[in-house]
Amino acid sequence: MNGKVHGYGGKMTLGERLYLGEIFRGLGITIRHVIRNLLHTGDLPTVQYPEERRAYSERFRGRHRLMKREDGTPRCVACMMCSTACPADCIHIVAEEHPDPAIEKAPASFEIDLLRCVYCGLCEEACPCDAIRMDTGIYDLAADSREKFWVDKDFLLNNTTDGTR
Ligand code: SF4
Numbered sequence: 423m424n425g426k427v428h429g430y431g432g433k434m435t436l437g438e439r440l441y442l443g444e445i446f447r448g449l450g451i452t453i454r455h456v457i458r459n460l461l462h463t464g465d466l467p468t469v470q471y472p473e474e475r476r477a478y479s480e481r482f483r484g485r486h487r488l489m490k491r492e493d494g495t496p497r498c499v500a501c502m503m504c505s506t507a508c509p510a511d512c513i514h515i516v517a518e519e520h521p522d523p524a525i526e527k528a529p530a531s532f533e534i535d536l537l538r539c540v541y542c543g544l545c546e547e548a549c550p551c552d553a554i555r556m557d558t559g560i561y562d563l564a565a566d567s568r569e570k571f572w573v574d575k576d577f578l579l580n581n582t583t584d585g586t587r
């Protein structure tokens with residue numbers, strides 16, 4: 423090998439041992455990038471989140487919502503198809519009789535543990551009534567305790583946008 427090797431046991435010159443040349447070269451690259459970014463902020467690959475947000479595809483799966491009938495009651499018939507399909511086992515439904523004899527059941531409670539959810543969308547695919555959707559576009563979930571990510575029927579029927587219950 424003809425090249426000079428500065429590895430273990432190799433001899434470095436005084437200039438190389440001071441690392442000054444490399445330090446200034448690194449600084450030069452950094453300053454060049456800072457100036458270029460300041461002059462061309464529109465070309466930056468990053469956005470000023472949360473003030474600035476990227477547009478998401480219509481197919482993006484955000485936080486769930488439960489759909490309502492015309493009278494405001496849940497469209498869900500508590501068939502458990504979604505909770506059976508859920509690979510994360512994070513949907514918990516308790517069924518009750520529906521007051522309308524034409525509808526067999528309704529959810530007495532319907533809860534989702536958002537921290538266990540993997541946003542696969544299998545629940546909305548499994549639903550025979552189009553009663554659960556993930557089209558809210560809400561993806562920024564933040565809270566100060568785990569319990570606040572356990573969302574209930576009221577929350578899902580009146581989905582809020584603050585990221586918590
Ligand atoms: S999106 Fe997937 S993991 Fe989340 S609740 Fe639905 S089925 Fe379960």
Ligand code: SF4
Nearest residue numbers: 498499501502504549
């Ligand atoms: S949301 Fe749909 S799949 Fe889930 S229990 Fe209700 S009706 Fe069944």
